[in-house]
Amino acid sequence: MRVNLNVNGEDVTADNVWPGESLLYVLRERLGLPGSKNACEQGECGSCTVYFDGVTACSCMIAAGQAEGREVRTVEGLAEGTGKGGDRTLGVVQEAFVEAGAVQCGFCTPGLLVQTDDLLERTVGAGLGAPGDAEIREALAGNLCRCTGYEKIIDAVHLAAGRRAEEAGSGS
Amino acid sequence: MTATTKTVTTDLSSTTKDGLGASPRRPDGTLKVTGEFAYSSDLWMEGMLWGATLRSPHPHARILGIDVTEALKLPGVEAVLTHEDVPGAKRYGLEYQDQPVLAFDKVRYKGEAVAVVAADHPETARRAMERVRVDYEVLPPVSDPLRAAHDPDYPLVHEEGSLPVHEEYRQSGNRVRHQPIRTGDFVAAAESEEERRRVLERLRAEADVVVETEYEVGMQDQAFLGPESGMAVPAEDGGVDLYVATQWLHVDQKQIAPALGLPQDKVRLTLAGVGGAFGAREDLSMQIHAAMLALRTGRPVKFVYNREESFYGHVHRHPARMRFEHGARADGTLVFATLEIVVDGGAYASATPAVVGVASSLGIGPYEVPHVMVDAYGVYTTNPPCGAMRGFGAVQACFGYESQMDKLAAELGMHPVALRVRNAMAQGSRIITGQEIDMPLPMAEMLERARDLPMPVEREALEDPADQRTLPGGVAGTTRGEGVVRGVGYGVGLKNLCFSEGFDDYSTARVRMEIVGGEPVVLVHTAAAEVGQGLVTVKGQIARTELGVEKVAIAPSDTQVGSAGSSSASRQSYMTGGAVKMACEAVRASVFALARERGSSRRRSPTPSCRCPGARSWRRARGLWCPWPICWVSPRAAARSWRRPASTTTGPPRCSTRPWGRGPRTPSSGCACTVPWWTWTWSWAW
Numbered sequence: 001m002r003v004n005l006n007v008n009g010e011d012v013t014a015d016n017v018w019p020g021e022s023l024l025y026v027l028r029e030r031l032g033l034p035g036s037k038n039a040c041e042q043g044e045c046g047s048c049t050v051y052f053d054g055v056t057a058c059s060c061m062i063a064a065g066q067a068e069g070r071e072v073r074t075v076e077g078l079a080e081g082t083g084k085g086g087d088r089t090l091g092v093v094q095e096a097f098v099e100a101g102a103v104q105c106g107f108c109t110p111g112l113l114v115q116t117d118d119l120l121e122r123t124v125g126a127g128l129g130a131p132g133d134a135e136i137r138e139a140l141a142g143n144l145c146r147c148t149g150y151e152k153i154i155d156a157v158h159l160a161a162g163r164r165a166e167e168a169g170s171g172s
Numbered sequence: 173m174t175a176t177t178k179t180v181t182t183d184l185s186s187t188t189k190d191g192l193g194a195s196p197r198r199p200d201g202t203l204k205v206t207g208e209f210a211y212s213s214d215l216w217m218e219g220m221l222w223g224a225t226l227r228s229p230h231p232h233a234r235i236l237g238i239d240v241t242e243a244l245k246l247p248g249v250e251a252v253l254t255h256e257d258v259p260g261a262k263r264y265g266l267e268y269q270d271q272p273v274l275a276f277d278k279v280r281y282k283g284e285a286v287a288v289v290a291a292d293h294p295e296t297a298r299r300a301m302e303r304v305r306v307d308y309e310v311l312p313p314v315s316d317p318l319r320a321a322h323d324p325d326y327p328l329v330h331e332e333g334s335l336p337v338h339e340e341y342r343q344s345g346n347r348v349r350h351q352p353i354r355t356g357d358f359v360a361a362a363e364s365e366e367e368r369r370r371v372l373e374r375l376r377a378e379a380d381v382v383v384e385t386e387y388e389v390g391m392q393d394q395a396f397l398g399p400e401s402g403m404a405v406p407a408e409d410g411g412v413d414l415y416v417a418t419q420w421l422h423v424d425q426k427q428i429a430p431a432l433g434l435p436q437d438k439v440r441l442t443l444a445g446v447g448g449a450f451g452a453r454e455d456l457s458m459q460i461h462a463a464m465l466a467l468r469t470g471r472p473v474k475f476v477y478n479r480e481e482s483f484y485g486h487v488h489r490h491p492a493r494m495r496f497e498h499g500a501r502a503d504g505t506l507v508f509a510t511l512e513i514v515v516d517g518g519a520y521a522s523a524t525p526a527v528v529g530v531a532s533s534l535g536i537g538p539y540e541v542p543h544v545m546v547d548a549y550g551v552y553t554t555n556p557p558c559g560a561m562r563g564f565g566a567v568q569a570c571f572g573y574e575s576q577m578d579k580l581a582a583e584l585g586m587h588p589v590a591l592r593v594r595n596a597m598a599q600g601s602r603i604i605t606g607q608e609i610d611m612p613l614p615m616a617e618m619l620e621r622a623r624d625l626p627m628p629v630e631r632e633a634l635e636d637p638a639d640q641r642t643l644p645g646g647v648a649g650t651t652r653g654e655g656v657v658r659g660v661g662y663g664v665g666l667k668n669l670c671f672s673e674g675f676d677d678y679s680t681a682r683v684r685m686e687i688v689g690g691e692p693v694v695l696v697h698t699a700a701a702e703v704g705q706g707l708v709t710v711k712g713q714i715a716r717t718e719l720g721v722e723k724v725a726i727a728p729s730d731t732q733v734g735s736a737g738s739s740s741a742s743r744q745s746y747m748t749g750g751a752v753k754m755a756c757e758a759v760r761a762s763v764f765a766l767a768r769e770r771g772s773s774r775r776r777s778p779t780p781s782c783r784c785p786g787a788r789s790w791r792r793a794r795g796l797w798c799p800w801p802i803c804w805v806s807p808r809a810a811a812r813s814w815r816r817p818a819s820t821t822t823g824p825p826r827c828s829t830r831p832w833g834r835g836p837r838t839p840s841s842g843c844a845c846t847v848p849w850w851t852w853t854w855s856w857a858w
Contacts, residue, residue, distance in 0.1 A: 018295055034214035035207020039397040039447070040479040047397060075207040090205060098201035105704025106204030107397035107447030113205060134641040141647045146397050146448045147704045 008077030023067045024048045024059040035075040046143035049111035056118045075110035096160035104147035130161035191717035211445035212417035213401035220472040224297035226287040228279035232554040233308035242303035248296040250469045260433030268521040280519035283484025290465040313554045317516035320346035320551035329552035348550040349525045351532040356543030375508040379499025381583045387572045392489035398447015399482040403474040404462035411438025412463045417446040419453045422735035431460045443729040449703035451560030452486040487522045487559030490515035492568035504594040508543040522559030524550035529673045530565030537573040538666040539595040570665040589623040670743040680734030681751035697727035700736035700748040718756035
């Protein structure tokens with residue numbers, strides 16, 4: 001079957017999709033976007049988290065056909081643009097994760113980035129201030145990491161939240 | 173001498189940006205946060221096929237026949253292979269070559285690989301596997317590790333005479349390894365059961381308190397996030413290129429090549445992105461299968477296990493049964509300890525011999541005990557194979573001896589920390605194998621500090637005690653607080669750094685320095701696996717500090733450079749980091765020698781008194797890069813003797829190639845010296 005969807009702002013079409021394929025498979029194997037990771041394929045680990053019509057979801061749990069006509073934003077869509085000399089300008093959350101040492105093997109990172117981006121949208125972005133530890137833990141409870149022990153990840157979220165808040169402050 | 177040492181230390185550590193002591197960004201960090209980092213499951217090639225593995229549904233069964241006819245008829249299926257198609261050695265293994273590439277005659281655990289398929293889509297491959305017919309005669313499982321260790325009438329997992337016997341490990345029957353250790357009065361009683369009992373009775377009488385307990389710890393899984401995956405690409409020379417996630421490229425190569433019937437140089441491995449390891453990637457998973465299918469079909473073959481298959485696809489932590497007995501005087505001083513530990517290795521040996529080694533040598537923990545008797549056994553059963561997982565052997569025993577310490581303390585009416593402090597090892601102590609702890613070990617002090625820490629805030633004192641996020645299980649809602657109690661415990665563990673039992677270890681690094689666009693650039697090339705631990709960052713830091721060059725490139729890890737050993741046992745920073753350091757030193761010495769040879773040095777000083785390049789940034793002197801600030805290189809001398817290679821970034825090295833032979837290795841207490849095999853120096857000026 002054919003699936004039409006919007007990924008990271010672009011209208012795309014995937015052909016010859018077998019109906020049993022997931023959105024994750026279509027993104028990774030048919031659309032050349034392997035950033036979203038397949039770690040459990042049962043919605044437990046959060047490594048495949050994407051925005052699905054603006055709401056975070058595990059793309060492994062969405063059938064390809066369900067993505068017809070929808071808007072999807074993946075980790076590849078989080079970077080803020082291309083800088084001088086073609087260098088990628090990292091988004092605030094991406095930069096904070098690298099800086100805080102929250103990235104080790106990195107397999108859980110794409111999902112955590114999308115989930116954190118969403119958390120900051122819902123908090124700092126909505127004028128509610130930076131999230132506290134408990135709120136961060138709750139927001140990231142669906143994302144498993146085996147390397148870091150989560151401490152650096154929480155540091156990274158605090159760092160990103162602070163910077164988002166600064167940006168918001170200077171923008172107003 | 174003191175002054176010299178001081179200068180070198182100051183200069184080496186503090187002047188180069190992002191050197192040792194700094195916290196530079198991970199070189200792969202940007203790629204990992206943009207989703208561009210290529211993990212082994214992300215690989216894709218035009219015309220590639222998907223591999224899949226048919227696994228045994230039985231833990232123990234005889235294979236009467238395998239029929240692949242129906243599977244081959246399915247459109248899209250390119251190959252279905254069984255043990256009959258294995259081109260070379262039918263078995264492989266990390267320590268014992270006992271595991272079939274694909275099962276023949278028997279399957280010995282549930283999930284053992286029986287056949288592999290290559291097809292145009294993962295779903296086609298899955299459907300093909302449904303059509304493979306395997307006739308099994310189901311056999312009773314051999315699942316009791318204690319009987320496997322001690323009952324001579326228990327059925328053998330591996331038929332007698334089917335495998336070579338490792339006598340050095342006292343292998344016999346279902347025992348993979350038996351390791352006894354005796355100290356104190358047990359040494360003299362080593363041979364006679366009766367004498368041993370007499371010694372034990374006497375020691376029990378000497379003790380005021382004796383605690384004897386049996387413990388059992390279960391199987392665990394590493395559960396790295398990136399399941400087993402990778403790609404094999406057939407090469408024009410009849411060999412194969414593999415892009416895989418592993419912990420030790422060369423040990424994979426050593427096992428893959430014989431199974432394919434190929435010389436090692438025709439099996440080339442490159443490390444793909446690794447999504448965590450924790451020991452589970454020490455053994456092979458899809459490597460040989462993918463290579464076999466690629467060679468058979470002439471097309472690239474990619475395997476990606478799903479989570480469930482991943483649990484079948486790698487080894488787990490050994491479950492263990494332990495019986496500890498400790499005797500202590502009234503003041504807490506330990507008199508004796510005995511331990512019998514049986515670790516269940518499952519169907520194939522994997523790292524079981526090493527696990528037994530660690531469980532025996534570290535099994536009594538970091539305590540001074542005058543009389544010790546340890547017997548550690550690793551056994552074959554038809555349970556899932558077990559092998560490496562962080563701290564193997566040491567952690568199973570730790571659960572036992574630390575539980576014993578708490579029980580002894582309770583019996584003696586002592587604080588559990590006080591009992592541990594009384595018997596704590598310190599610098600100068602010896603572990604039960606006789607190895608001296610020859611470095612500071614402030615265990616007693618650490619325990620006392622831990623005891624003196626303030627207790628965590630009581631739940632009632634929290635701002636919102638009813639907030640579920642502060643409870644165990646968090647938002648998963650496992651409890652609303654009813655029945656939740658808090659306990660505080662203390663524990664100490666003993667673990668080897670680097671491989672255990674004095675393993676004769678080495679690593680390899682190749683370091684090249686060159687001028688690119690008028691700037692010095694260093695390339696560090698090793699075969700060491702980056703599995704998330706940050707070795708790529710450390711290698712760069714070491715090179716920057718040693719050579720005083722900020723721009724350091726880390727080459728992909730592959731088998732084109734010598735072995736770096738495994739990314740295991742907390743050894744890579746020390747071993748491969750050490751190899752990088754030594755290779756950098758060789759590069760530096762070469763540059764110094766070149767400068768002296770060509771009369772570029774103002775004074776004829778031996779190397780130690782020359783300022784090393786790590787001391788300051790490489791300074792341009794009269795149009796040349798000068799290796800150290802107090803010397804300078806004359807343009808005329810350089811024009812005479814240093815030629816610019818045709819290409820600035822590629823091509824074979826033109827200048828001073830310095831092979832380093834395999835130097836003397838010093839087996840010592842778990843760590844050994846580092847030997848860089850090759851260092852390449854490539855510097856020029858114009």
